[in-house]
Amino acid sequence: MAEGLKLEQRHGKSRVRVARVWRNAVSGKDLIVEWNVAISLVTDCLPAFTSGNNSSIVATDSMKNTVYVKAKECSEVVSVEEFAIILAKHFTSLYPQVATATITIVEKPWERLVLALQPHSHGFKAGSEKHTVELTLQKNGAVTLTSGIEGLAVLKTTQSGFEGFVRDKYTILPDTKERILATEVTTKWRYAFEWLSDIPPKPFCFNQRYQEVKEVLLETFFGAPQVGVYSPSVQNTLYLMAKAILNKFLDITAVHLRMPNLHFLPVNLSTKDNPSMVKFADDVYTPTDEPHGTIEATVTRSLSKL
Structure with a gap:
């Protein structure tokens, strides 16, 4: 409450485009993903709104840079859902004032090129439908995870x-x-996971x-x-x-x-x-x-x- 008024707020960074290439020295085949990331944080930064005190604001430019750094740190291939979890855990654990992080990602489909019936080692062509995810993580570990398909x-x-x-x-x-x-089918499905600890580690794929x-x-x-x-x-x-x-799929609830x-x-x-x-x-x-x-x-x- 501020001055008898109720304030609900969030801030973040949208349309952060990042591509990550993993190079497999054993198979000789590269793998590329291209993600469009949106970050939305619920933070305890009331003074920023009421008195212009920005000391509790996480700069959106820092959010953008975090996407690139975390992509670099993924030395092994990760899914779009796993990357969303990595980002959400980072923001809710590093910053005491962040209560909730919502990460939305759309993956652009790049499919491996096949020439003369042979998969190309580093050639890709644009696909059609897109893989999407929206993850909301609260500081106490409560989570909602929704994946989807756009443009099928x-x-x-x-x-x-x-x-x-x-x-x-x-x-x-x-x-x-x-x-x-x-x-043109657009669908999203919600997983049954209610807590971050409910999400199984690999080999769940x-x-x-x-x-x-x-x-x-x-x-x-x-x-x-x-x-x-x-x-x-x-x-x-x-x-x-x-x-x-x-x-x-019993682990999907809706x-x-x-x-x-x-x-x-x-x-x-x-x-x-x-x-x-x-x-x-x-x-x-x-x-x-x-x-x-x-x-x-x-x-x-x-x-x-x-």
Whole structure:
């Protein structure tokens, strides 16, 4: 409290971009990661706001430099989650006035280049979807850890429909059992860890879990390679994807999915000279991404929250 007023504050540094290369002398293969880091600290620095006394402020430039120093200190390969833990532990332990640290990181996907069926030793190409993490660590060790995927673009040319929805005077969309289903999946999942001490040391591998979650999402969306699986709506497919993750990974307590419906509209043509509609039989479409449907939901185990 200050002068009868309640003050809630935090400060930090955003868009700190850092790349780290690990060079393996045994395999001869380099590995690179590129991270976009954001740091947010809750600190006991009330005088900075009320009287201009900056003696308790951790400079945001120091936060930026810390990212580079800690990346350098990681002599072994670390996941984006592990790096977030390293940063959060640093800020909450080094500075007595820091009560809580929130670290958010987005990893840019760099994939090893394959030429003539051979993985290149130091060549990489840009991937698509991004690995994300948000970690909040309190000084007493309480933790929330949420990982995610951004921009997982998927499409299937059949085995999708949409019918039986509300019809009124504004409705022109016909029912259909045959349409393209395309979306760009953004998901985040919260781990069950409540305390820093709950997070298992290696060999628990966050990168492996990331790949496993992605595989479950894809398997549920597409179905078996030869037969697929029918989707009656984006809503139903989204729920089944989240449910599959919770059923397979007991250390995940909640899953949030956002799946915009990126429409592919069947092309039908008519002209003044030929007023009869020329109908294309589900083979020629106009791709659109604006406007698009927006569908999102959170599926949570009982007594859990995301």
